[in-house]
Amino acid sequence: MPPARVPERLPPLPWLPAAVLRALLPHAERDEVLDDLAGEYGDRAGRDGRWPASAWVWRQVLESVPSLLRRSWWRGWSGFEPQANRTRPGGPMLESWIMDVRYATRRLRSRPTYTLLAVLTLALGVGGTAAIYSIVRGLLVDPLPYRAEEQIAVFWSPFDWTEQEFLYLRSDFAGFSQVAAYRTGDLTLQLGDAPARLVPAIASSFELFDVLGTAPLLGRGFRDGDDRTGAEPVVVLSHGLWQELGGDASIVGQRLRLDGAERTVVGVMPRGFWFPDPTVRAWVPTPLLETNQSGNYAFVGRVAPGQRIEAMGPAISRLVARLDERYDYPAQWDKTKNTTLTPVREFLVGSLRPALLATLAAMGLILLIACANVATLMLGQVDSRASELAVRSALGADRRRLTQQLIAEALAVGLAAGAVGALLAAVAFRFLVAALPLGAWAETATLRWSVFFTAMAIAVAAALVIALAPVVSLWRGDLRGALTRARTSGIGGRGGSMESSLVVAEVALAVLMAAGAGLLIRSVAKLYDIDPGVNTTEVAVLDISTGGGLTAPQRRVLLKDLSREVGALPGVRSVAAAQRLPLRGGGDNWGIDVEGKPELETTTTAFRVVTPGYLEAMGMKLRSGRTPAESDGPNAERVVVINQALADKYFPGEDPIGRQLGTGFEGWERIVGVVGTAAEGKLTDDPTPARYMLYEQVPYVPEDNSLVIRVQPGRDPAAVLDAARRTVQRVAPSVAVQEATTMGRVFAKAVGPARQVMALLAILTTLALVLGAVGVYGVITHFVNRRKRDWSIRIALGQAPGHVIGQVVGRGARLIVAGIVVGLVAAVALARLIASLLYGVGTADPLSLAGATSALLAVGLLAAWIPGYRASRTDPALVLREQ
């Protein structure tokens, strides 16, 4: 910058305020204002001294900033240039930017179709990406509500550990600062006379909150001794449950009736805390017994300070050695094998990752396609503006300024798209939370203002990317040449190669998405093809919890009463109960002995306790023998029904009817029937051997059971759920209904996240196809328009219309095929991303790839055919006269 003309004897102006002022003044006035200021500064310095003079300069500048900023804004907006400054116009950057944005908005307003198309296209991509990004960030990136989560890990074989093992290892968890054992232990909560309700809860050893490192909001967590037999029963509440109970701090010390017994509230966890999933609302210490060998605990530990989870090998080896010394595990449950620690984040939310990332990737692809689309639109604009830009440049506008204008236009589109996109994001957020397989985690996904800012940031970034294409084309192009060409309206020298490559990219991205969606659709179709062996259309399910306060005989009576009462409801054909339903992931495996086959290895099979009529209600088909009957009472011979898989495994080539099995109860049970194999474990498991016995004939009746309601043929099972729920509450107010659902929904859940991701991906793929088609259409239309004169001459010379269409479509086809090839290669390379969601199809499934290819070809060729048809109808006389 040129030095201010300051007389030699005067001290120069302090540099910082001078620089601020210089940056805010119009070019023509800078020097004089600074000179005048320096002059007065000098006078004041001579009169009052340096410091008061400096203070005066600072005050002058700081008080000038607001009015100067306002002036820049106003000058940019109104284009005002004072008469005296005409020879040296212009001012701060801000001014020219405002001018350009204003010019851009005016231009956009005068081309509503282009603007609307660009803004909406971009807004779709931006809104969707912002919504899904917010969800992904909330679940995969935001810290978990535990202190130093990187030190917390979950042991191998989760929910297979026993209290005995925990107590044995507890004395020396070397390498860990603390380890806690926990299992799910849902509770019924009874408040006054209201019907009992279910509180999803965790039962754990006292170390739990110390391991997680989260301090309670009120009161305390657990302390040593809380998990001993005879200790005072206590409970820690979640923030949500505390709020529902009134949100009064005096709750600490009060008693709540949980599972029919009193528990003292000792603490309330802070808002936002959850473990192990957000639906859990209470934590209780559970008395640990040396003798308890039922394996349903998971171990979660915090590694000792200075240790890292990945480097725990030696400590784990010591633990395993101690286990090996004490226990002799059967091969299938050997806890000394596959001993790994899973970081807590991986354990808790790792299963969500593939679905979330696949969706985020799909959204990102849509955003890219949208960007490419808007970029081609803008390129078309630049092309049709070629003469305007050429005139401007001839009149002295430099390329920097023309670039600035293009960027301003992209930014204007981007900001508009960001605003619309934020609205879309807010709408899409709810939709996505519901559509994604988030399960319990849906609760943690809340719409925050950050979605808006994310949308804006993405939109601006996208706008800058979009501006790149026309800017590059501007810098490469020959502006002066455009002026001559514009007059003759001849075929452009450039063949629109950048437009073409953008369309190839769009088609490639769309193929990539279509291939991904195709894989998921095929997987889900295969999953639905599996026969679960039960009726999934006419069965409603009510999961009930009787609470801990009842004895086994009382529970039997209760189940009988409930079955009878619910069975009397209109539209119900029969009602039965079971302790565990098919398609819910297995569990409850009991040891089995086969009479006369002592040589069989000790092993277990799925064991189900049911009421008579359960097998019929569930729609399991009887293969031979009979199903259990009411007459099989407590004093009659114990009977068991086995499924085909069990018969095949233990009685190959024999008739199992009449043979006897042992379960560990006194004596034997006689096999009276064989039913078809139902998916008692996971849907995709191999046929699971299972056996069914009656509540009346086993000493054990669990707290949690399911009522199975078979409706009349043709009825919707969901329709009876409400009445059934009310009946349960009327007959047994102390029973809590955990879940009311249908076997159809249980089946859908068993199909798993692939189904939901598929639905989402199918929608997004449709979007991608539409956007891709719009891109092809736009580019081919532009191609056709540029060559209008060409077509006219050809048609005038007698070329058949079909030939013209052929040429145009041929050009489109070349782009589409190029895009498809690129897309297929990318699809094969990237399919691994969704591999964990796939079932029964490889990542390079030819059918999916062929489907994606043909979809793109069909849509793309149609999009190219329309402008081709239009070209073939060109009226040569009209066009040539126009020129």
Next chain:
Amino acid sequence: MDEGPLGTFEEQVMLCVVRTGGDAYGMSVRRELERVTERDIAIGAVYATLDRLEAKGLVASSRAGTGGASRRVFSVTSDGARALAESRAMRDRLWRGVDVLRLLAGER
């Protein structure tokens, strides 16, 4: 263009342009304003107001001096003079019948 009545600061700036005679540039107008109003005035506010007044056609600016030493000097246009007269006339009308001495003496 009719922009309604002059703002107080606009009027003050215009009057100071007149008062500084033929040598009305940004800093001299600012100094004059400070001298008369006995308040600190920021140079930026003076320039911004002068621009606005010029856009309204109430003052005009031109270059005095040559080359790098040239200055933007201001003068009040005939429109500006009319606006000043108008402003003053309106103020006089408003003052008519107001006995400020009685008010100052605390009477109603």
